[in-house]
Amino acid sequence: MASPVLAQQVVPPTVTPTIVPSVPTLAPPVIVVPTLSDAQASLLDKLLNGDIVAQGLKSAATATTTAPSKDELVHAALDHARAVHAGRLGEADFQKDWGLRPPAYDPTPAFADAVRQDRIAAWFASLPPPYAGYDGLRKGLQNYRSIAAAGGWQTLASGPDFTIGASGPRVLALRKRLAAEDKDVDTSGDKFDASLLEAVRRAQRRYGLNPSGIVSTQTLAALNVSATDRVHQIMANMERWRWLPQDLPRDRIQVNIAAAVLTVFDGDVPVQSMRAVTGRPGDETPMLSSTIHSIVINPPWNVPTSIATKELWPKQRANPSYFKRNGIKVIDGTRLQQQAGDQSALGRFKFDFANVYSVYLHDTPSRAKFASFSRLASHGCVRLEKPAELADLLLKGDPAWTPELVDAAVAKGDTVRARLIKPVSVYLLYWTAFASGNGQMNFRADPYDWDGILASKIEARTARQTIAAR
Template sequence: MTAAAVAGQALAQAPAPQPIPTITPPAPTQPGPLAPVARAPVSLPTLSAAQARQLATLIADDEVAQGLRYTRRTDLDRLDGAALVRAALDHARAIRSGRLMAEDFQRDWGIRPPAYDPLPDFAAAVANDRLSAWVRALPPPYVGYDALVAGLARYRRIAADGGWPTIATAPTFGSRGAAVATLRARLAAEDPQVAKSGDTFDAALLDAVRRAQRRYGLNPVGTVGSQTIAALNVPVERRIRQIMANLERWRWLPPRLDQKRVQVNIAAAVLTAFDGDAPVMSMKAVTGRPGNETPMLISKINSIVINPPWNVPTSIATKELWPKERANPGYLKRNGFRVIDNGDGSKRLQQASERSALGRFKFDFPNDFAVYLHDTPAQSGFSRFDRLASHGCVRLEKPEELAKLLLKTTPEWQPDAIDAAVAAGKTVRARMAEPVTVYLLYWTAFASADGQVGFRDDPYGWDAKLAATIERRSQVQAQATT
């Protein structure tokens, strides 16, 4: 098994909320546009009649299996040889580098897949009559991706069988009746451990409710409350499209993995640090609330600011802090804010390090979104299951532990020196001897090796938009290649 596959397996099997997958970042902080789809290669290989029939079936099957289409394409077996070859090359690009084109990306989807030219491998597959092996080799080399493909197949089967029942009434532990039977049938649709028949809310069903709550990122108390009912009542068709969106995000990832990396799952609000192919640290995070979304991006953490002051973004100062000062004069001074004249008639706010909303540690990495990882004095936020509450930056539950891990190879910043700098209270920038790649990604569906899928809410509405774009782009590209 390759290092990439091992790492993907570690990601897929980690306890919920799952850590996110990893990538090697491109050189610029703002990714450039995707390479355009080649409309007509200079020299297309010629297919035999048998190869044409096989290729049409392979593509039609794979588009559905890999989540590029919700329904199966039916026109491939009517294409002439050249059109079918163009369709195969387009399919290969979509599986290897994602279905989206450059204009389909939102600005805060700050990641772009690398360009991929499928023609050389495809021509070799035609020449050696190995089209099936060529198609199988296209997907990203991650066990987590393969597990989600298996999960997609499971949810397609559930949909074909009629989906699952809707929970109208919340039964309680120890109760009996039709509401319990409905709950049992609903849980059994996703959970093979649940007995499909029975109308008693017994201990086994209580455990099943808790398993479902863990899969959905809810507090596993076993009580069927409003959040649990809402998660259970999401239609299977929407879950399928949610999986499709997350498969596309996997396809944006190149196969090389950095050995040392920090990963944040924005939707689950979890940070995981990796050393080699194993997770070595995990902690809760607080990520951006809807309206202040944390962007997806890739960068390098190159330094850690100890006792950082907070240079308040203009938007926060304008919308939140200046109004508080006007309503309650002296608010800014009491909370440690300095008013700084910019020299052009405007003013900005800075909060002193001893009162800073950034706490004692700020992890800097270049990006075009002005976001970073940081400590926070507001520790109560980490006790919540819903932790999307920041202005876009990522607050950390255990920033000191992360700082000491990342500075482990920097001789002048060993734990005693870090402790002394924190205690001194002065602002100091600790430059890392070995910068570490940071990935901020948005994962709302992930699967174990057996195809059991865990889901998170789609707080930013990105899943629905991405799934719709995948289907629309598949239609457009189908017309372009025929």
């Protein structure tokens, strides 16, 4: 049936429509960069050579036999600014599940103004992401480059697990390896004593492993990643920081997908943190930014078609009582919905935010995985260790949803939506390298191989740009 509004907009044949003259499109103004003075050219050349390495854009500065012209320096400065401020990828380089995109950025106006005011150094300093997380990576990059330049560390030999009480060459080699990243490790002696036990535990925490103090296959694998590979890992994470806006919301939630941890921030200060379960390889949790606008209490689960087809229907065919036992209804003969309740895969809380991936944060009745140090096990959504605490924090100050009223709503069992008085930004991020508050670098595995894919895309784009410049 045609919309009555659209029908009213049809012009009768007897009426001559008014012709509106077209308005010419104005071209954007051309920004002309003033000519560099000799002193500015010298400073710019020096800044470029140092900053291109410090910002993790290249492993080392490229030596040149001839001094660049002033025009070449201007082009290099603008290219450098785009790379440091907004990253090196083009739109076509982003994968579908890399939902973060750097805002459009043209460095020309600010650079031209910096040349006119003779403030090139200050302009340079303003380019990188203004976050403690990025600055921690930059400092870590310098440290790990120094380690790599000095020869890195020796690979530890495989063998049986060992811990306190062990002795011999493997213990001595372990001491030397740990000391490369931990200045508090004593490199003398071949006895596995209490101090070495604590050093092993510190290393295991840095790698996101169970801090058991036992040097097992998993710990050896983390210790045997080369210093050069750690440099590349830091560089990949610095690139992803550049995809974020220059002004992050003060109140926000960040999920580190690779580490499977959720943190609530007030500025750069974490005010709440909890373990999470994120997507397993093959069901990756996407990188994205959005805004949590409401919390669904006692949510039903509308089962995605892919999960229903691959997992639930086969279970029902193998055991015809499976759906009934798990509170699953068949809607319209095909769609599945799990009713709200203790069995619901979404638990008692679902945190809603708009996104094209149909993912969200939610509770879960399956609590065992939170005790694990490897927590990539979901279909892509983010399961939360302490969803009730997060709900209370986000609803704080709303008299309609005090903790007592939330508890009462959960107990009643009805599905209700609590809209946030103050919506909160949420960022799903993929950090495989990050610095602690004391500057200590932490690393995680690259479960989705996104570090490797990112490096390949950057190399391919750099190669294309080099060919085009010839």
